[in-house]
Amino acid sequence: MSIPPPGQPPPNPYQQNNPNPYAQQQPQGSVPQQYPYAQPTMPAGIPVTGQPPGTPPGQPPGAPPGQPAGQPPGAPPFGTAEKKSVPGWLWGVGGVVVASAVWAGALFATGGFDSAEEPEAVLGYGFEKDLCGTTGLEAFDERYDTAESAEDANGWGSRQEGLDQSFCSWNLTDREGDSSDYSSSYLSSSAVWHEASDPTGEFAATYKGFEDRSNEDYEYRTEPVNGLGEEAFLVTEDGGGDSGSRSMSLAVRDGWFTYEMDWSYYGGGTDSAEPPSYDEVERMLKAETEAALAGLRKKQ
Known part of the structure; x- marks a missing residue:
């Protein structure tokens, strides 16, 4: 083995004579063809990216100093953007969502969303079979x-x-009439304990609908009444004409319990005694209904 001249490294026994198998022999005096995959080398001081001299590596041309590549001009450098705090209203919305979720969970736990569960009747009055x-x-x-x-x-x-249900009716004998008077008066009362369905949604519509029965012979008027149950209505009928028939009904709903008292009059002719006025009948219906409701509440 030959000894290399001073200052030269020892030969590499594994190095091939042609380290680049793709390199071709070029004619003498021609420019050597570079390896197609080799990276170009530039003289010192000239960037390989084609950036103008003086532009730091990784900074786009025309961008302010310190602007990293791939970031729009004017944006803060990556990793240095100021963290924005969450708006206060957004925390409020989150609180509402959490509270709603808790409320919904309570309804599910208590059966509030269970449509299969039977509604519970709201009755504050005891059943009475003998209203008479x-x-x-x-x-x-x-x-x-x-x-x-x-x-x-x-x-x-x-x-x-x-x-x-319970019902009673009476024939009323007018103290101001006589044996020759063919007029007649009647009174009835009815009580209903609704245990399977809530009558609230249909109660007002039932009695307001009487006004749609009015015609040229009969006139109906429906008025709300305060102080009786949760809602109450007074329906007045004026028959007019020769018969002079008239009627008045007072209906009350209190929870799932309903009560109604009806008074009616039918004139028997010109010799009939004058019936009581509407104001007098209204007063009697209200007083008697209040007494009946108080008695049924005690029976609960």
């Missing part, structure tokens, strides 16, 4: 002979699954 025996008619006694009316009272009561 428990209705004193004291409010009507001044105008009518209620003792005689009670003897001829007719009523019934029924208890069924989901609905209890």
Whole structure:
């Protein structure tokens, strides 16, 4: 083995004579063809990216100093952007969402969203089968002979699954009439204990609908009444004409319990006694209804 001249490294026994197998022999005096995959080399001081002299590597041309490549001009450098705080209103929205989720969870836990669960009846009145025996008619006694009316009272009561009902009717004898008077007056009361469905949604519509029955012979008026149950209505009918028939009804809803008392009059001719005024009948209906409701509340 030959000894290399001083200052030269020892030969590499694994190095091939032609380190680039793709290099071709070029004619003498021609420019050597570079390896196609080799990276170009530039003289010192000239960037390989084609940037103007003086532009730091990685900075786009025309960008302010310190602007990294791939970032729009004017934007803060990567990693140095100021962290924006979450707006206060957004925290409020989040709190509402959390509170709503808690509320919804409570409804699910208590069955508030369970449509299969049967609604619970709201009844504050005990069932009474004999309305005839428990209705004193004291409010009507001044105008009518209620003792005689009670003897001829007719009523019934029924208890069924989901609905209890009770009813009574009386023939009223007018104290101002006589034996030749063919006019007649009647009174009835009905109570319904709704145990399977809430009557709230249909109660007002039922009695306001009476006004649509008005025609050239009969006129109906519906008025709300305060102080009785959750809602109450007074329906007045004026028959007019030769018969002089008239009627008045007072209906009350309190929870799932409804009560109605009806008064009616039918004139018998020109010799008939003058019926009580609407104001007088209204006063008697309200007083008697209040007494009946108080008695049924005690039976609960």
